[in-house]
Amino acid sequence: MPDGTVRAAEPSRTALPLGLAVLDAEPDRAAVDAVPFPEGATLLLYTDGVTEARDRAGVFYDPVASLAGRRFAGPDAVLNAVVDDVHQHTGSGGADDDMALLAVTVTRGEDGESGNDGHPKTAS
Numbered sequence: 858m859p860d861g862t863v864r865a866a867e868p869s870r871t872a873l874p875l876g877l878a879v880l881d882a883e884p885d886r887a888a889v890d891a892v893p894f895p896e897g898a899t900l901l902l903y904t905d906g907v908t909e910a911r912d913r914a915g916v917f918y919d920p921v922a923s924l925a926g927r928r929f930a931g932p933d934a935v936l937n938a939v940v941d942d943v944h945q946h947t948g949s950g951g952a953d954d955d956m957a958l959l960a961v962t963v964t965r966g967e968d969g970e971s972g973n974d975g976h977p978k979t980a981s
Contacts, residue, residue: 858898863925866892866900899935899962906954910943918946932960 858864869890873880894900903920910918923942929935936958943956 858895861926861928863921865921866890894963896963896965899929899932899960901935901939902959903939904955904957906956907939907943907958909954910947910956911953912946913948918943932962935960 901920901924907920908917912918920939920942923946924935924938927938929938939958940956947953
């Protein structure tokens with residue numbers, strides 16, 4: 858959030874990863890959740906290469922704890938901070954898994970609307 862608050866957007870129901878639903882006994886149990894993001898908030902998506910990065914003692918990297926209370930100039934700054942944090946957390950050995958990250962910040966559109974009602978901004 859713009860004030861440095863960090864929260865994890867947890868799904869209301871768990872499901873198998875994309876493409877594996879045919880293996881599930883309940884293939885239609887996946888849910889679509891709406892999560893409101895106020896203007897200035899950044900959504901950070903990442904793969905398990907981030908959260909499974911371990912330090913020398915075997916402790917996993919926790920992006921929520923690491924980013925809490927910090928403010929960033931934009932999505933690029935968030936991405937750089939996470940990559941730097943993971944590198945520092947794991948030490949000189951680096952992460953054992955690849956990492957993919959995507960950060961998107963909610964901004965006011967040209968029409969003055971931010972789309973902060975929890976729905977994507979659409980062009981008309």
